[in-house]
Amino acid sequence: MVLRVLIAILLLASPVAACEADIACRIDNRSYHVRLPDDWDGVTPMPVMLHFHGWGRQGDLVVNHGRISASTRKRGVLLLAPNGNGRTWNFRRGRSEDVDFAAAVIEDAAARFPIDRARIFVSGYSFGSGMAWRYVCENGNGVAALFAVSGTIDQRETCPEAPGEVRHVHGLSDNVMGYPKGQGNDLLYPVALWRAAYDCDGASAPDPYFIRSFLTFDRYTWDCPRGRVTFDQHAGGHFIPHGWFGRQLDEMLGLTPSYP
Known part of the structure; x- marks a missing residue:
């Protein structure tokens, strides 16, 4: 705790890094x-x-x-949280101005703090998950992984870029963003775009697991020529599952799984 206070004092003493937590960092007219x-x-x-x-x-x-910052804080990960214009995101169509803004957020943060560019993860929930998909679709070549919760873009799109890995979780009972189902009630359709982009063949058999005992995931994985796709399906609705972001970070960073 003492170390964290000293670091905060040093950072706040710098005009470049004088923002953290509830104090927003500014980029022109956005933050x-x-x-x-x-x-x-x-x-x-x-x-x-x-x-x-x-x-x-x-x-x-x-x-x-x-369920978000508690996972990054204990794993040594810098959390960046852009503010959407009008508290929303322009993710349904390509060439979103929010992609450029989010890229600028990473660059601005890199001027304030030392970052590991080989381990940049892009995540989101609901509309934010759709925006995370949009970001990596258009600017994902330098992204290690996408962590997406309950939101996608149109699975028929073709993305010019892609992250190194995709991890998506969705509840079958989601009645907010909806659970994307393909032709013939394809329950693996929520990641069809990335399966096509990575030239994937068949999925692994579902591997049930849980982070908290009250919610079981069926995990499907595709190890593909151009990347890896992981899809966690559960029976619930529209929410961030307890510990899900932490588990993805543990697996990507080679850490022993822990909660939160």
Whole structure:
């Protein structure tokens, strides 16, 4: 705790880095929020998770969220939470101005804090998940992985870019963004776009697992010539599953799985 306070004092003393948590960082007429890891030493480059908030929200909720920032803070990951114009995102069509803004957020954060560019993760929930898909579709070549919760773009799109890996979770009973189902009631359709982009063949058999005992996931994986796709399906509705972001970070960073 003492180390974190000292780091915060040093950062706030700099006009470049004088923003964190509820104090937004400014980029022209837009802004984003930052949450530093709990035990960061102030020097080591940090992995980054760029997270897009849901409809009607803002980044200050994200950096204080028990199912988002609690996962990044304990794993040494810098959390970036852009603020959408009008508390929403333009993700349904290509060439979104929000893609350029989010890319600028990463660059602005890199000027304030040392970041590990080989470990940039892009995530989102609901409308924010759709925006995360849009971002990696148009600017994903430098992204290590997409972590998406309950939101997609049109599976018939063709993306000019792609992240190294895709991890998506969706509930079969989602009545907000809806559970995308393909022809013939294809329950693996929510990741059809990336399966096509990565030249994937058949999925693995479903591998049931849970993070908290009250929610079981059926995990499907595709190890493909151009990348890896992981799809976690559950019977629930429209929510961020407890510990899901933390589990993805643990697996991507080679950490022992823990909660939250």
